[in-house]
Amino acid sequence: MNEVTVDWSRRVAEAELADALPRRWSHSQGVAARAAEIGRILGKDAYLLTASAVLHDVGYAPRLAATGFHPLDGARFLRDGHGADERLARLVANHSFALLEAEERGLREELASEFPLLEEPLLVDALVYCDMTTTPDGDRTTAQDRVAEIRSRYGDDSVVGRFIRRAAPEIFASVERVEAALTAQPR
Structure with a gap:
């Protein structure tokens, strides 16, 4: 992964989200900005973090929403439509504890078999951190x-509401691990 991949990722995400879902595009840009800020903790994987950050919600694009589960739809689009790097597709597929939401939707086996979770904890945590510390409008x-905003927007009894309640402890733990890594890593 390098700057070229990040530029390509931005172009793909913008093409799919900017006009169709401008608020989602703002969020994706904000998540990518966070990724660029914290990438130093990942060394050579900083570009992979930024590329996955800008693409993490591409599956919300109306023309890509085959299953209605954006992590799976986005990862399939990247893999099948663009031949994207496997690690990039796996990060998009599994961002922010997507397996828990996939379970709520009856898609856990499908997601896990097609896009196994990366065994790179800091990279996975870093994407959670970037996504979960960025508002829908792209602000910090x-x-x-x-988590409170997501629960309020979707309602506690919705699929997303049930998922986010289950995922919240894991989200908070990921954020804490990234913050500890940032504190330990000099600027």
């Missing part, structure tokens, strides 16, 4: 406020 927030 705390993970606690982001």
